[in-house]
Amino acid sequence: MRKINVGLIGFGNIGCGAVKILQQRKSLLAQKIGIEIAVKKICDKELTLKRDVTVNKDCLVREADEIINDPQIDIVVELIGGINPAKEFILAALKKGKHVVTANKALLAEHGNELFSVASERGKNIYFEASVGAGIPIIKSIKEGLVANKFNSIFGIVNGTSNYVLTQMSRENCSLASAIKSAKLKGFAEKDPTLDIEGIDSAHKLVLLTYLAFGRIVALKDIFIEGISHISASDIAYAKDLGYEIKLLAIVKKEGNELEVRVHPTFLPSEHLLSSVDGVFNAIYVSSDLAGELMFYGPGAGQLSAASGVVSDIVDLTQDIKAGLFRPTLNSIDDSSIKGLRQIGEFENKYYIRIMAVDKPGVLAKISGILAKFGISIASVTQKERLKSQVVPVVMVTHEVKEKNLRGALKMIGKLSDIKEKPVAIRIEGV
Amino acid sequence: MRKINVGLIGFGNIGCGAVKILQQRKSLLAQKIGIEIAVKKICDKELTLKRDVTVNKDCLVREADEIINDPQIDIVVELIGGINPAKEFILAALKKGKHVVTANKALLAEHGNELFSVASERGKNIYFEASVGAGIPIIKSIKEGLVANKFNSIFGIVNGTSNYVLTQMSRENCSLASAIKSAKLKGFAEKDPTLDIEGIDSAHKLVLLTYLAFGRIVALKDIFIEGISHISASDIAYAKDLGYEIKLLAIVKKEGNELEVRVHPTFLPSEHLLSSVDGVFNAIYVSSDLAGELMFYGPGAGQLSAASGVVSDIVDLTQDIKAGLFRPTLNSIDDSSIKGLRQIGEFENKYYIRIMAVDKPGVLAKISGILAKFGISIASVTQKERLKSQVVPVVMVTHEVKEKNLRGALKMIGKLSDIKEKPVAIRIEGV
Numbered sequence: 001m002r003k004i005n006v007g008l009i010g011f012g013n014i015g016c017g018a019v020k021i022l023q024q025r026k027s028l029l030a031q032k033i034g035i036e037i038a039v040k041k042i043c044d045k046e047l048t049l050k051r052d053v054t055v056n057k058d059c060l061v062r063e064a065d066e067i068i069n070d071p072q073i074d075i076v077v078e079l080i081g082g083i084n085p086a087k088e089f090i091l092a093a094l095k096k097g098k099h100v101v102t103a104n105k106a107l108l109a110e111h112g113n114e115l116f117s118v119a120s121e122r123g124k125n126i127y128f129e130a131s132v133g134a135g136i137p138i139i140k141s142i143k144e145g146l147v148a149n150k151f152n153s154i155f156g157i158v159n160g161t162s163n164y165v166l167t168q169m170s171r172e173n174c175s176l177a178s179a180i181k182s183a184k185l186k187g188f189a190e191k192d193p194t195l196d197i198e199g200i201d202s203a204h205k206l207v208l209l210t211y212l213a214f215g216r217i218v219a220l221k222d223i224f225i226e227g228i229s230h231i232s233a234s235d236i237a238y239a240k241d242l243g244y245e246i247k248l249l250a251i252v253k254k255e256g257n258e259l260e261v262r263v264h265p266t267f268l269p270s271e272h273l274l275s276s277v278d279g280v281f282n283a284i285y286v287s288s289d290l291a292g293e294l295m296f297y298g299p300g301a302g303q304l305s306a307a308s309g310v311v312s313d314i315v316d317l318t319q320d321i322k323a324g325l326f327r328p329t330l331n332s333i334d335d336s337s338i339k340g341l342r343q344i345g346e347f348e349n350k351y352y353i354r355i356m357a358v359d360k361p362g363v364l365a366k367i368s369g370i371l372a373k374f375g376i377s378i379a380s381v382t383q384k385e386r387l388k389s390q391v392v393p394v395v396m397v398t399h400e401v402k403e404k405n406l407r408g409a410l411k412m413i414g415k416l417s418d419i420k421e422k423p424v425a426i427r428i429e430g431v
Numbered sequence: 432m433r434k435i436n437v438g439l440i441g442f443g444n445i446g447c448g449a450v451k452i453l454q455q456r457k458s459l460l461a462q463k464i465g466i467e468i469a470v471k472k473i474c475d476k477e478l479t480l481k482r483d484v485t486v487n488k489d490c491l492v493r494e495a496d497e498i499i500n501d502p503q504i505d506i507v508v509e510l511i512g513g514i515n516p517a518k519e520f521i522l523a524a525l526k527k528g529k530h531v532v533t534a535n536k537a538l539l540a541e542h543g544n545e546l547f548s549v550a551s552e553r554g555k556n557i558y559f560e561a562s563v564g565a566g567i568p569i570i571k572s573i574k575e576g577l578v579a580n581k582f583n584s585i586f587g588i589v590n591g592t593s594n595y596v597l598t599q600m601s602r603e604n605c606s607l608a609s610a611i612k613s614a615k616l617k618g619f620a621e622k623d624p625t626l627d628i629e630g631i632d633s634a635h636k637l638v639l640l641t642y643l644a645f646g647r648i649v650a651l652k653d654i655f656i657e658g659i660s661h662i663s664a665s666d667i668a669y670a671k672d673l674g675y676e677i678k679l680l681a682i683v684k685k686e687g688n689e690l691e692v693r694v695h696p697t698f699l700p701s702e703h704l705l706s707s708v709d710g711v712f713n714a715i716y717v718s719s720d721l722a723g724e725l726m727f728y729g730p731g732a733g734q735l736s737a738a739s740g741v742v743s744d745i746v747d748l749t750q751d752i753k754a755g756l757f758r759p760t761l762n763s764i765d766d767s768s769i770k771g772l773r774q775i776g777e778f779e780n781k782y783y784i785r786i787m788a789v790d791k792p793g794v795l796a797k798i799s800g801i802l803a804k805f806g807i808s809i810a811s812v813t814q815k816e817r818l819k820s821q822v823v824p825v826v827m828v829t830h831e832v833k834e835k836n837l838r839g840a841l842k843m844i845g846k847l848s849d850i851k852e853k854p855v856a857i858r859i860e861g862v
Binding site for chain 2: 021025028029031032033129134135136137140141144145146147148149271273276277283288289290291292293294295296297298299302304305307308309311312315316319322323324325327333
């Protein structure tokens with residue numbers, strides 16, 4: 001039986017998971033694909049750490065070069081994360097004629113153009129199933145399962161930490177801080193959860209989903225990113241009253257000949273399937289022109305789940321290697337009907353607005369007047385319970401409005417003397 | 432650019448869809464895979480019918496043999512449905528060295544062993560993505576995306592017609608007959624919807640899901656199949672009261688060293704994601720040991736949706752052909768830890784039971800006595816509103832009980848003089 005050698009760079013949590021699976025499922029995989037997959041070398045800076053998998057000491061190395069320069073290694077798996085030196089390792093591996101598997105969404109999001117173009121020049125493949133939704137086969141599904149489709153939009157809950165926090169706030173009616181504390185206790189959030197809570201991790205994954213569906217790597221700076229740190233328990237409660245759930249969504253949408261690419265908390269109708277995706281689970285809702293509306297759901301993180309995606313990439317590469325297949329373009333047909341990215345000010349959405357106003361006659365008239373001036377029409381207004389402070393939340397839902405008009409109006413409203421906090425606005429989708 | 436020729440047998444609804452996609456996406460697909468896919472011949476008994484796609488008249492033929500015996504055709508797509516002559520056509524095509532794409536779940540369910548073994552002998556692949564969940568890439572996901580996983584269970588809503596009927600009954604609080612009528616009006620049910628309503632179509636798909644997850648073709652006669660024709664509006668209403676939805680599920684579950692394979696209406700907790708799958712949509716909920724709990728959701732039928740799956744199979748075959756890849760075993764590793772199928776009497780479930788009893792003292796005591804005699808313990812009992820007829824529904828939820836015990840008890844209860852209808856029992860899952 002033919003043997004294909006894998007070199008693993010990064011022997012952390014997911015790396016251990018991948019080795020475990022390749023050990024335990026060695027004969028199952030060999031039966032399925034007719035190839036023996038051998039982990040020839042594993043590289044990590046720290047080799048003395050106790051790990052939950054046992055490997056032959058001979059295969060452990062401290063320098064990535066020992067893998068990159070090993071002519072017997074066909075597939076390099078990069079699992080160290082971060083930009084440098086992961087990028088250098090992957091580039092060097094490609095240049096040495098190796099195929100690459102990675103779960104490094106930050107790296108691909110920031111340097112995808114360079115990495116994919118070097119891979120293409122060298123006739124090598126970079127696979128990255130575990131970089132979005134861990135073991136959910138979303139990359140393969142978009143690339144291969146929906147190969148003939150054009151896409152209208154993708155809505156993703158792609159960050160388990162922030163989804164856990166929002167779910168917790170909704171279920172326990174608690175504050176963001178207390179939900180984050182709970183997430184940390186359960187191991188669902190890192191010590192510093194900024195990347196998750198502020199939507200950066202979701203944006204990295206969105207870059208990859210956009211690449212798969214529309215064929216282009218969008219620069220992070222061109223994506224509108226808003227996290228969930230300003231979401232309050234009361235917004236979640238009002239959302240429910242109005243028939244919505246709040247979810248942090250990564251959205252790419254084709255609107256006319258432009259692409260909207262954005263990450264932000266979103267009001268979703270409670271009956272929308274994405275609204276039922278709770279806790280650390282991820283789900284990617286894909287609107288395609290042939291296969292219709294699809295959703296892919298599963299755990300968005302976890303050692304074995306992510307490693308399952310990594311191993312499926314390795315298996316696919318063994319088939320490519322056996323066949324001499326190079327698939328550079330399968331995920332990179334740039335949709336030429338797209339002329340550019342829509343600027344945030346031009347986005348059109350319905351909005352939920354919460355304005356904390358002094359409860360006295362004439363305030364609502366002033367607010368309404370400003371909204372009217374900006375051409376914003378209101379679908380519903382509710383003045384919530386009077387608080388001790390005499391400041392009451394005025395909750396509104398707008399009809400479709402351009403973002404720049406909404407921003408203009410809220411800025412002006414925020415300056416009124418009777419307005420006591422910066423007005424909150426959350427976009428409404430799926431209605 | 433290399434050209435690969437496809438021959439299509441069956442120019443009906445899905446066939447037209449496939450041709451439409453292959454025409455309209457010809458250059459997109461060629462860019463992606465570096466191969467031109469050409470529909471060289473299309474066979475149908477009826478060639479004068481007006482169709483919603485225009486093809487060159489020269490490629491239309493009346494006899495499948497003209498495709499099967501054409502040495503320039505590499506891929507035969509069978510879309511006529513039914514057992515004969517579809518089976519003969521596929522066997523002949525394989526023997527002539529062609530790869531096969533089919534959406535024919537009934538044929539694969541009933542003759543899969545023979546067809547897959549002939550394919551294997553000849554080194555040819557049979558792909559069947561559109562046979563379960565139309566364009567949802569569920570087959571590819573289980574086979575390739577989850578290639579390293581072992582499976583605990585699969586729960587599928589795989590028949591859009593029956594799911595529409597149950598959704599309609601639940602939303603409109605209407606009878607089965609009226610929901611079926613509505614389904615027919617909307618084109619969601621055939622004139623004779625027996626195969627859908629009685630669970631046969633779901634069972635066909637379940638055979639294929641079981642094959643993919645556990646490596647064996649289970650005979651239809653060994654599957655417990657119960658449809659939804661006995662479900663009443665009141666059962667759906669009581670389900671809601673108890674916090675459940677009723678769904679027709681196709682279930683395969685590994686229990687110890689046995690496999691449970693069954694199709695039946697099921698009480699699912701309302702908060703289970705499958706409970707939110709409404710109307711003609713399908714969803715397959717997969718429990719895997721590495722990637723965890725996954726769900727794949729989308730339209731379960733429709734011309735372009737099914738054709739999207741067919742075309743993805745054709746594209747995969749072009750890659751196999753280019754590479755000389757034969758993948759016989761990818762979906763046929765028989766799990767040797769499975770010793771056999773569990774007999775229906777040995778299934779263990781919680782149950783919802785509805786007994787129509789005359790409302791007089793002592794009846795509940797008789798019922799409870801019989802249940803106790805069969806070792807069935809009750810989690811809750813509700814005696815519903817008194818009806819004019821003095822017959823009231825007694826609604827019970829049991830703890831886990833063996834099916835044979837439950838059947839024995841219900842048979843005895845049904846014979847009581849105070850019981851006016853055959854007792855209804857519905858299995859509860861996912862709790």
